Amino acid sequence: MKNIIVAGAGFVGVCCAIALRKKGFDVTLIDRREPGEEASFGNAGIIANSGIHPLANAAIKRQLPVLATNRDSRFRLHWPHLPKLIPWLSQFVGNCNDTVDRHCTEAMSQLLRNAVADHLELLQESNAMGYLNDTGWLRLYRDESQFQQTARERQGFERYGVSFQVVNAGEITELEPHLTRRYVRGMWLDGTPTVTNPSAVCKAYAALFADLGGIFKRTTLSQITQTPSGWELGTEDGNIQATDIVVAMGASSPLLLKTAALKNSIAIERGYHYLYRPLPDKPLTRSVIDTQAGFVLTPMEMGIRVTSVVELVANHTHPTPHQINALSDQIRGTLPMGEQLLDEPWMGHRPSTPDSLPIIGPTPGKKGLWQAFGHGHLGLTLGPTTGKWIADTIAGKPLSAQQQVDLLSRF
Ligand SMILES: Cc1cc2nc3c(=O)[nH]c(=O)nc-3n(C[C@H](O)[C@H](O)[C@H](O)COP(=O)(O)OP(=O)(O)OC[C@H]3O[C@@H](n4cnc5c(N)ncnc54)[C@H](O)[C@@H]3O)c2cc1C
Incomplete structure (x- = not known):
């Protein structure tokens, strides 16, 4: 019988642990912190079934020279890391063509097809339905030409069944009466x-995983070594044996895999958030994004969370929240809000692949070593679906033709 260690208790690891436990395996989930304390803590909270399009495409390739100047509020390149980022950037640029775009959109739409249903299942089973806000996600455009540039995106949504409605300025005000009147068009992703x-x-x-009989152990993993019967994991509390390991440590996954002489093409897209006190008479009822400046306002339990910026770095380094700080007036101009509640902006690490497809599946030549990371902007969204795919694969369930294409094309 397999005993499986899942390394990392963010959304991806916790959901893999649940799905494996449901199949009857002995599962231990390991993290250096409590579950959901790193990237899975501070994101925008969107179960973004609309994230079917890869970041690499012909249009972004044309914008790269301008983006690299760090003058666009949506993107920052951490220039000191450029030498280490060059291999990732070369692959990214190589993917900026219609063929890769089509393949990745097809693969992502397969993965995302059940993302909402898979979350609903877990939200119900873990008595967490109270955290669900089903008012949709509103994408906002300041001028008509900016909206017209979304034609390709909208075609993709229609083709792959992502529900949306195009709304005008008056309809935006009906949906969110307290927003600034700066927006002329919107796309309401009502599903x-x-x-x-x-x-x-x-x-x-994670509590559901424990109720299912899973074990959570808090310790730092430093090494993995293949043994005749499986794997040995080095931790700060001694070594642990397992038949199988699922590496789901988000942006830290490559560090652990490196100890087994394995390489991955992962860069880190850092992002930040601030938190504002909502005004009781000026509520925001759904998540909205200012697509031009690139910030998202999401109504949360603890206040209005404003997430922003994609900052490309090669590894963990000190925060440089210049862009989100510079956006402060624009953010305040979007919605009347009370005081900002954080001393420092929160910073999180999106683990990102050059084609935006996560790495989910076996490691060739390393029996019992499974990879589940690289979910970029969609780790919350895809946690439950990733868990099911990993559990099915480990249990030996034949993959569908499409899953085989998605998994095997990565190696
Ligand atoms: C600003 C921002 C907004 C975002 N908005 C969204 C959104 O709206 N929707 C969406 O789907 N996604 C969003 N994302 C992306 C999403 O947050 C991530 O893709 C997701 O959280 C990654 O989950 P994960 O489980 O792979 O990694 P993590 O949540 O980072 O979990 C990795 C875990 O591994 C543990 N770990 C690392 N190293 C070790 C070690 N050596 N030993 C033991 N444990 C270790 C960490 O403690 C951590 O708990 C956003 C990200 C950011 C930064």
Whole structure:
């Protein structure tokens, strides 16, 4: 009988642990912190079933020279890391063509198809439905030409069944009466729910895992070594044996895999958030994004969370929240809000692949070593589905033709 260690208790690891436990395996979930304390803590909370399009595409390739100047509020390149980022950036640029775009959109739409249903299942089982906000996600455009540039995106949504409605300025005001009148067009993704406290949801899922008989152990993992019967994991509390390991440590996954001489093409897209006190008479009822400046306002249990910026770094380093700080006036101009509640902005690490597809599956030549990371902007969204795919694969269930394409094309 397999005994499986799941390394990492963010959304991806916790959901893998649950799905494996449901199959009857002995599962131990390991993290250096409590569940849901890193990237899974401070995200925008969107179960973004609309995230079917990869970041690499022909249009972004044209914008790269301008983006690299760090003058666009949506993106920052950490220039001191450029030498280490060059391999990732070369692959990213190589993916900026219609063929890769089509393949990745097809693969992502398969993965995302059940993302909302898979979350609803876990939200119900973990008694966490109270965190669900099903008012949708509103994408906002300041001028008509900016909206017209979304034609390709909207075609993709229609093709892959992502529900949305195009709304005009008056309809935006009907949906969110207290927003500034700066927006002339919107895209209301009315089938895209959010959660009002991502970390609490992740912890509720971890509690469900414990109720199912799973074990959570808090320790730092430093090494993995293949043994004749499986794997040995080095931790700060001594070594642990397992038949199988699922590496689900988000942006830290490559560090652990490196100890087994394995390489991955992962860069880190850092992001930040601030938190504002909502005004009781000027509520925000759904998550909204200012697509031009690139910030998202999400109504959460603890206040209005404002997430922003993609900051490309090669590894963990000190925060540089210049862009989100510079956006302060624009953010305040979007919605009347009370005081900002954090001393420092929260910072999180999105583990990102050059084609935006997560790495989910076996490691060639390393029996019993499974990988589940690289979910970029969609780790919350795809946690439950990733868990099911990993558990099915480990249990030996034949993969569908599409899953085989998605998994095997990565190696
Ligand atoms: C600003 C921002 C907004 C975002 N908004 C959204 C959104 O709206 N929707 C969405 O789907 N996604 C969003 N994301 C992305 C999402 O948050 C991540 O993709 C997701 O949280 C990754 O989950 P994970 O489980 O892979 O990693 P993590 O949540 O980072 O979990 C990894 C775990 O591994 C543990 N770990 C690391 N190293 C070790 C070690 N050596 N030993 C033991 N444990 C270790 C960590 O403690 C951590 O708990 C956003 C991200 C950011 C930064």
